[in-house]
Amino acid sequence: MAARARARCWPLIALGVAGLLLAAGLAAPQLTPALPPAVAFPAGVLRVGVDASFPPFALDEGGTLAGVDIDLGQAIAAYHGLPVRFVPISFDALYDALLTDQVDVLISALLVNPLRTQDVRYTRPYFDNGLRLVSPAAAPLPGMAALPGLRLAYEFGGTADNEARAWLRRVDDFALRPYELPQIALDALRVGAADAALVDATTLALYLRQQPGWPVQAVPVTHVFYAAAVRLDRPATFAAVDGALAALAADGTLAHILRKWL
Amino acid sequence: MIARLRGPAGRALAGRLWRGRGWAARLLLLLWLLSLIHPAPPRAMLEDPQTVSTMQPLLCVHTRFTDEVHEWIIQRSMQLVREMGADTIVEFFPWAYFEPQPGAYRWERVDLVMRHARNQGLKVLARMGFVPEWARPPGTTFNDLPESSYPAFARFVAAFAARYPDVVPGVILWNEPNLAFEWGFRPVDAAAYTRLLQVVYPAVQAASPTTLVLAGALAPTLEPPGSPAGLNDLLYLEAMYQAGAAPYFDALAVHTYGFTQPPAADPAPDVLNFRRVELLHDVLRRYDDPAKPVYITESGWNDHPRWTKAVRPSQRVQYTVDSYRLAAARWPWLEKLCLWAFRYPRFTYSYPDNFMIVSVGFERTPLYEALRALSRGTVLETQLWLPAPAPAAGR
Numbered sequence: 001m002a003a004r005a006r007a008r009c010w011p012l013i014a015l016g017v018a019g020l021l022l023a024a025g026l027a028a029p030q031l032t033p034a035l036p037p038a039v040a041f042p043a044g045v046l047r048v049g050v051d052a053s054f055p056p057f058a059l060d061e062g063g064t065l066a067g068v069d070i071d072l073g074q075a076i077a078a079y080h081g082l083p084v085r086f087v088p089i090s091f092d093a094l095y096d097a098l099l100t101d102q103v104d105v106l107i108s109a110l111l112v113n114p115l116r117t118q119d120v121r122y123t124r125p126y127f128d129n130g131l132r133l134v135s136p137a138a139a140p141l142p143g144m145a146a147l148p149g150l151r152l153a154y155e156f157g158g159t160a161d162n163e164a165r166a167w168l169r170r171v172d173d174f175a176l177r178p179y180e181l182p183q184i185a186l187d188a189l190r191v192g193a194a195d196a197a198l199v200d201a202t203t204l205a206l207y208l209r210q211q212p213g214w215p216v217q218a219v220p221v222t223h224v225f226y227a228a229a230v231r232l233d234r235p236a237t238f239a240a241v242d243g244a245l246a247a248l249a250a251d252g253t254l255a256h257i258l259r260k261w262l
Numbered sequence: 263m264i265a266r267l268r269g270p271a272g273r274a275l276a277g278r279l280w281r282g283r284g285w286a287a288r289l290l291l292l293l294w295l296l297s298l299i300h301p302a303p304p305r306a307m308l309e310d311p312q313t314v315s316t317m318q319p320l321l322c323v324h325t326r327f328t329d330e331v332h333e334w335i336i337q338r339s340m341q342l343v344r345e346m347g348a349d350t351i352v353e354f355f356p357w358a359y360f361e362p363q364p365g366a367y368r369w370e371r372v373d374l375v376m377r378h379a380r381n382q383g384l385k386v387l388a389r390m391g392f393v394p395e396w397a398r399p400p401g402t403t404f405n406d407l408p409e410s411s412y413p414a415f416a417r418f419v420a421a422f423a424a425r426y427p428d429v430v431p432g433v434i435l436w437n438e439p440n441l442a443f444e445w446g447f448r449p450v451d452a453a454a455y456t457r458l459l460q461v462v463y464p465a466v467q468a469a470s471p472t473t474l475v476l477a478g479a480l481a482p483t484l485e486p487p488g489s490p491a492g493l494n495d496l497l498y499l500e501a502m503y504q505a506g507a508a509p510y511f512d513a514l515a516v517h518t519y520g521f522t523q524p525p526a527a528d529p530a531p532d533v534l535n536f537r538r539v540e541l542l543h544d545v546l547r548r549y550d551d552p553a554k555p556v557y558i559t560e561s562g563w564n565d566h567p568r569w570t571k572a573v574r575p576s577q578r579v580q581y582t583v584d585s586y587r588l589a590a591a592r593w594p595w596l597e598k599l600c601l602w603a604f605r606y607p608r609f610t611y612s613y614p615d616n617f618m619i620v621s622v623g624f625e626r627t628p629l630y631e632a633l634r635a636l637s638r639g640t641v642l643e644t645q646l647w648l649p650a651p652a653p654a655a656g657r
Binding site for chain 1: 402403405441443444447567568569570571574575576608609610611612613614615621623625627628646647648650651652653
């Protein structure tokens with residue numbers, strides 16, 4: 001049963017990964033030619049800055065770090081044959097730590113932030129945590145424009161709330177069903193108290209792990225790309241990290257990591 | 263414009279443009295002219311002077327106007343703060359923005375903020391920091407203030423205090439100096455911070471005797487001595503007193519967050535929770551400084567669904583409201599309890615967003631409504647979200 005549900009869910013995630021790769025490939029800047037790891041990582045170790053308080057991307061489990069970002073850092077280091085050192089940093093201090101050379105790269109569920117690009121270069125994205133419109137597989141909705149007359153569940157006060165209200169101004173009337181948590185919005189959809197739910201991709205993936213027999217369709221409504229960040233003045237480091245990400249995506253390692261945690 | 267072209271060449275060009283084959287040029291000209299048309303920015307006219315009406319005088323919020331482009335956003339934020347019933351805000355004023363060259367002050371932006379604060383009847387606790395390039399070594403961060411630049415910083419803070427004594431009751435010297443990254447990624451040093459107080463305090467006193475100097479704004483942390491990340495706030499404050507800080511600040515600024523615990527949870531030296539401020543106040547008592555007032559300049563709870571230090575949205579509302587009741591009942595030495603953060607200029611799309619009290623788009627959170635009710639002496643009774651649906655039996 002669980003395996004069947006995961007099989008239903010995974011085409012969605014695989015589609016997302018494929019979309020990310022396509023987007024990254026189309027938008028990727030010209031890479032600096034590959035250089036030996038000693039040039040890209042002069043410390044002889046890949047130093048990764050991470051905020052370890054944000055599962056499933058990074059979590060400190062009694063002194064042991066775990067999560068998507070941790071596995072990804074390890075995989076990038078292994079790709080270059082380097083040891084890896086994770087430096088736990090609070091969210092506020094991540095970019096300062098990068099810019100003062102405390103770390104080589106930030107892998108910490110970071111949104112690509114155009115305001116940072118004066119100092120920082122982002123790699124190709126490795127995950128899209130945008131909002132997903134979730135509807136029953138038996139009554140699938142192609143998008144937000146199909147909502148009129150239906151009931152949409154979402155988390156009160158979050159980005160889904162803003163998005164739902166914005167759509168309400170664009171299309172004919174649909175019923176807003178705010179709940180305290182995004183998981184409760186999905187509960188509402190599952191028990192028939194709503195016709196669709198609007199939640200972020202991580203919430204959906206984690207929920208589907210808990211509700212393995214639930215057949216749903218999910219379509220992207222927004223995109224929130226997570227990427228690694230490297231100093232702008234470290235082109236060799238950027239090429240090494242971005243190149244490794246491309247290789248890990250191509251050989252299935254990235255999909256494996258995402259499947260392990262999401 | 264074309265008609266104004268002079269000389270034979272100009273007339274010839276004008277003729278070509280207007281007579282026949284210059285349609286492409288005309289189109290380009292039209293597009294260029296259209297590109298010059300911009301909608302007027304929203305106006306931010308001052309209202310009649312406002313006053314804050316509140317039954318909860320501790321209520322205060324930390325705003326985020328740094329890098330905010332539009333004046334109307336600053337005004338709208340302050341209107342909402344006033345309507346919520348807070349009479350004071352904490353705001354960051356980056357030194358580097360306002361003294362880009364030594365002695366060359368650019369107060370326009372600060373004037374704008376203060377003008378709107380006055381208009382809305384708000385007081386501003388001014389957080390000072392962010393070192394200009396000319397005052398620090400190359401390759402350092404904005405948080406790296408060498409001791410050689412202490413006098414320059416003191417001059418800036420004194421000039422600031424003297425300019426806005428009516429609206430700025432106090433200046434907060436630095437932010438979380440017990441964290442390495444807030445201290446320029448240098449080892450944290452309570453004695454060096456105390457020397458900073460010793461330089462800045464007399465300068466502010468001389469320039470604006472009524473302006474309070476708030477010290478500390480220490481981060482709640484359990485980092486042990488020698489940690490590269492920082493130092494436990496209790497130990498740091500103790501070290502400040504041992505270094506002779508007592509006469510060089512008028513009030514203690516404190517950051518205290520509830521994290522996953524309710525406000526009434528007991529404090530302990532090895533626990534981070536809301537009542538940790540009591541342990542910091544104990545340090546003041548131990549050093550014979552118990553009358554010194556305390557301002558909590560950052561506090562609150564976060565309700566992100568996945569942050570490990572967050573609570574549910576309903577708990578966030580209840581805990582925050584309860585924290586004001588607890589502080590009012592038990593802490594006579596507390597002057598203000600300021601929540602982080604009223605609104606960010608833009609979403610981070612991560613858990614910090616769930617500290618906001620109004621959204622980037624000025625949507626009011628349940629916490630805003632609850633605090634407004636608190637300031638009016640009422641209780642929020644409106645149901646903002648639907649009850650969780652009954653479990654789906656057999657589905």
